[in-house]
Amino acid sequence: MSTGREIRRVTLVSPYALSAFGGVQEQVLSMSRELIRRGHEVQIIAPDARDHARHDTGAHVERIGRRFDVRANGSRAPLALSARSSRAAYARIRSFAPDVVHFHEPFAPRVGWRTLRAHTFASVGTFHRSGEGPAVSLSSPLLHRWAERLDVSAAVSRAAATTAHESCGLEPRVLFNGFETDRFVAFPREPQSVTTLVVVGRLEPRKGVATAIHAVRDHNATAPSAWRLVVIGDGGQREELVRLAGDDPRIEFLGSLSDEQKRRWYRRADVLIAPATQGESFGLILLEAMASETRVVASDIAGYREAADSHAVLFRAGDGGDLQRAIERALDSRDDSTLSLAREYAEHWSMRRLVDEYVTLYHDANEHFVSLG
Numbered sequence: 312m313s314t315g316r317e318i319r320r321v322t323l324v325s326p327y328a329l330s331a332f333g334g335v336q337e338q339v340l341s342m343s344r345e346l347i348r349r350g351h352e353v354q355i356i357a358p359d360a361r362d363h364a365r366h367d368t369g370a371h372v373e374r375i376g377r378r379f380d381v382r383a384n385g386s387r388a389p390l391a392l393s394a395r396s397s398r399a400a401y402a403r404i405r406s407f408a409p410d411v412v413h414f415h416e417p418f419a420p421r422v423g424w425r426t427l428r429a430h431t432f433a434s435v436g437t438f439h440r441s442g443e444g445p446a447v448s449l450s451s452p453l454l455h456r457w458a459e460r461l462d463v464s465a466a467v468s469r470a471a472a473t474t475a476h477e478s479c480g481l482e483p484r485v486l487f488n489g490f491e492t493d494r495f496v497a498f499p500r501e502p503q504s505v506t507t508l509v510v511v512g513r514l515e516p517r518k519g520v521a522t523a524i525h526a527v528r529d530h531n532a533t534a535p536s537a538w539r540l541v542v543i544g545d546g547g548q549r550e551e552l553v554r555l556a557g558d559d560p561r562i563e564f565l566g567s568l569s570d571e572q573k574r575r576w577y578r579r580a581d582v583l584i585a586p587a588t589q590g591e592s593f594g595l596i597l598l599e600a601m602a603s604e605t606r607v608v609a610s611d612i613a614g615y616r617e618a619a620d621s622h623a624v625l626f627r628a629g630d631g632g633d634l635q636r637a638i639e640r641a642l643d644s645r646d647d648s649t650l651s652l653a654r655e656y657a658e659h660w661s662m663r664r665l666v667d668e669y670v671t672l673y674h675d676a677n678e679h680f681v682s683l684g
Contacts, residue, residue: 322409326419328359328389343370358391397425433680436461441470441592454479462676471592489665495602509580514546519586525631577603585609594618601653622653
């Protein structure tokens, strides 16, 4: 069990499989790298025992249980649902003997539940989701009891903090999603011969990729200079979106790419489009593009407004005509000063700053846990 000593070992629990692209998974991997850089020993617990891919981290990665893709918050969450997977995760965590366990989406089924309920180690919970979802739909008394197992709680945005408060009565400290900003200028700029727009994310209705396709097709049907749209990601809507793109050869579907490939495409793009219609608690993808010195266009929804400040061109969510206007404005304002200010702004969300905050919370959680006896 933990004591008041220095924090050396940290377990990061992701309820979502690392084998699927997602913001929570990206946070966990990025955070593990920064913690290791500082001398911590890190364990990652996540679903999907069949995932044998190498992930870009020096952490001890423990993949447990069978992966199920479950509808949640307008998306499909890659979860482990069996009680056996939860028990196995707890056994692995006890063997690692961390000083603190950091649960990302602590109430999401199910890999972390046994560990959370046991409260054998100092516990920190980070809430990423805003709006409705499985965690919110569970009974309020149950969530309130589980919330008591968290020594410290945090949220990635005000919207996510509100959801946590409404579901279980917590008052999380509002932090942010962090990322390793230097990695996004690790490759040289690669200007393309045609105006290139990039969309990154899962292919599902709430991500709004159909709006981007409509906007590009309508532009290319009438404008003398065509736009190229590169879609990075995969999901259940792919076939429908491919049909929607029709015979326009300037709309390309690349599927899921590695982190390095994604970062290279940021450096090739003239504009990054973030067209989601709902369910985004914080727009990390916007900040990644800004750090890559790429202009950003985003739908005018709460999570994206909070992330963008004045450094992205916003458009009405789901409105292809307004998206065309926003793209044209972004293309006309890609001067060095605008791009430099956006990159400087993105630095406020560096993983270095975020881990500084979490190391303090780890110590707070450890002290609270020890005080409980």
